[in-house]
Amino acid sequence: MAILKMISTCHPTKAGNNATLKKCINYALNPKKTQNGLFTGASNCSTNSALEDMIRTKQFYGKDSSDKNSRTGYHWTISWSPEEHVDYYTALEIVKEFCEKQLKDYECVYSVHTDQAHTHCHIVFNSVNFNDGKKFRYEDGDWAKIFQPELDKLCKARGLHTLEDDTGMSNKEYYKTQAMHQKSTNKKKNNSDDIAHEKNTTEKKNYYSSQPKQRNGKKYYKKRRGNNKYYNEKKESYTKSEFIKKDIDDAILSSHSLSEFFMILEGWGYKLRHGKSEKYGDYFALTGRGMERARRNYALGKGYSLESIKKRIELKNNPLPEYDVPAQIDMRQFIVRYVYWKKPKYNDNSILSKRVCVLMYKRGILNKKGTRPNYYEIKKSLKKIREYENNIDLINEYHIGDVDSANAAIYQIDSEISKLDAERKNVYVERMPYKELLKTYNEMKKNEMAYYSYENGMTEHKEQHDRYIELKSVLNKYGFSDSEIEKYQEDIKTELKRISKEKRQLKNKISSINNIKDFIDENVIDAQKVEQEYENIPEPEEYQQKQEKQQENKKEKTI
Template sequence: MGITKLMHIKQRKKGKMSAGLYNAIYYITNPKKTQNKRLIGGNCGRDEEMIYNKFMDTKKIHDKYDGRQGYHFVISFSPSESVSADLCMNIMADFMEEYLKNEYDAVYAVHDDQEHMHGHLIFNSVNSVTGKKYRYEDGDWEKYIQPITDKIAEKYGLSKLEFVSAAEEEKNIDWNKKIREDIKSCISMSEDYDDFKKKMQTIYDYGIREGFSKKYGTYIAYKPPGKSKAVRSYKLPRECQPYDISRRISLMHQHEIHVPIIKEYYFSNAFYKNRVSSFVRWDKMSIYQKDSLMKIYKAAKLYNRKLPSSWESERILNSINRSMLQYSFLMKHGIRTAEDMDAVMDDLNMALKNVNSSIRKCRKEYADFLNKGDDGSFSLFEIYEEAVTLKTLKEKEKISESEQQRLDEIERMLEENYVGEVYMDYHTRMNDMLREKHRIKKELRLARSSGKEFDERRQKQQEASREQQTDREEKNKKM
């Protein structure tokens, strides 16, 4: 069953009132999601600036700038219906023509970057013919939209579309998954960490705020469009953390991955990112190393074929990357046997124990600054953070009289430079230890997954060998 949902694009209260419309247009026309803009249509062209200017020209002609800036339809299909990107383009074109009748500036785009095919349609809030503003009222779905979608579904032999309101969508959507996907897409077009934050705000229309947690270190609070509350990065997977985002962007600008080349029974040098591993002959490799390289080779061969969808390509590429990490881990630690793996895991567990101990000692060392007062009052670090926030608002001339009074009070309470230096020292030390903890835990995960996979495979090979031996013995008895 397909799903249709309608969202409105609000006027921004601060800054450029049409910024939400501008960002929404850039979001749906993202080349990474639309086969380099092949899957874009409408009556305003394919260039984002041209589309946006056409929308704004219509508003200018009819002198209707404020209020809702536009509307955003999403039509998605279940993977079981096997809707292709081109078929989805036809459906979006039919829907725009039937519903808007070429009276509204509109752009539609099909995204094929996920397992389920889906299309986006953005249209102007102002009718280019009559100058009236579009209004959606209760009952319009059953009266006007449902008959159109039913007609299109019947035309292409698909199940009927079901309408989901924006409020219902917020309850049902997997926000963590959406944030991960948007971060991944934004990283692919970012030059550095600061550029990433800027693009998340301008192109993806996210609210972004950096903070510092005593337990987790530096974090980002992500507030995606359509969600009422922000999600802090430490509640999300590691790829959403600031330090990992910086690492991924820096690696993206290094050399591409080159998988090992197998010629007869020998491997050439195996490349991972821009680092070259030690040269090892195939006949000198351990079973762990052989299995790891064979996985990379097979996945790479499959990836190089023409695949039906980008999400399948992405799945295989992820498999290659996981295998490359496993291979790099095995070569780095010289793991050749199960005993080697056990020894490395013991060392890693001990290192994790030591870094956790260092984190506890660091928090204890700074307890006077971290702990709240006996009366429940804020800690010195929390007061300092409040002062930094108020000073930032003051620099932007967005501070109220009461906030200015609070800032003056804090400055009298603290020796500002002293607390600031201690705060930065703690911040730096804690982030370094948390990064080291993340590195150790990542290697432990690689060790567990590698050992488990290879042991299971070796066990299957041994069972197959025993069965073959049994078959041979039975044949010998019959002879």
């Protein structure tokens, strides 16, 4: 039987965007393993210039990204057991036909390696579609639904065993029992399953192993290769590192020396650790409340090394220079955003808005004493605050005070949605006369890459080259240039996206207003009681002190 293994994906590294892809291609086409290139082949490219062709396609469609999480290519294998004696020529026919059917729109190289006891093939293909520029997408379960059945079909046509013949299990059953055991939990590789089960294989852990290992009597956590140190934080709008940077900025503004700077950070609940690095010299590491790992200051970016922090403290405490003496400033300026709050003010008639504000205070969402919350408290509260703020905005926008006014607001929003539906219909009606034009243009663009490849000497694209010329002549009869057609098509897409976005926002408003209706039903509003509770909400201590200072300054000016 033949088994398809999806063994790895290629990602950009420090060595280059396509260094991993180059390594896989060189391994697959290794002359020592393929009898000097006898058992090699390629589809939509040449074995001599496969990497250059793949890079050219990426650049043509603007998909040559340096992001470590992007995929530049895929490496698959097809292998037979040693008991099933499959000759190399038959294996080459199978892998060639497999690539032409399942990877027909991708540039790929394939080979049969003859250096092992069992016959096996290697496939390396580009992640970018040759014709339309779209990236290859593997859905969970495609191995059992598409790829392995196609391989079984090719083997059966040549009198070879299929997976079901030797295992007694269907592809789906084999996938569940074997492939799922091999599936990684790494977010970078969650779509690339290892299909073959290997003995003594342990399930991959998260970025750091859960159990520390010992080295020279010290505990350490093994770092898994190829992952990003702060991968999970990159998706968050407000990360732990940014939180620490803002606290460091605040501490610099409040301190007069480096020792006082460290005392302030410790007073805010940070655990401080000093160390020395061969590359960065002296450093300090901070561990905040709720944080498992420390952050070193030099990893926070420019302006956060010990020397930079010293200069910033000195610069803050130095007097301003004389008029004719230039200021020596060799650092970036920082904007500090405080996390304290101010009690919102609403009109006297917006009782429901004040009721929501009182509820936020009672539930502890508003910071009662103005103390510095930690990172996790902020993340937890921000979601609730945004929800309440959105409800307050809707209450004021549509003058919602009871269930009837809420129903009237929903009716008004429904009418706006109907108008958007009419606009979208008009866009489709206006596009109808140009439907054939756009269809011809898109097909021509699909064959454009093949046209240029044929012009550069790749004769296997002759059919697509001729088709491109034919479609180009048809478009010339319409009297529009390529740029005009492209602009018209982009304008249509932009307009449809705008309509969809506005419609989605209106539907979200309806959902929020329905929540407000439930809130009104559960809480019978007593206007006088709400006014009294709202006035009793205290201002934060810091805000009160600021108000007192402003009043004192005003008195001094008047005197």
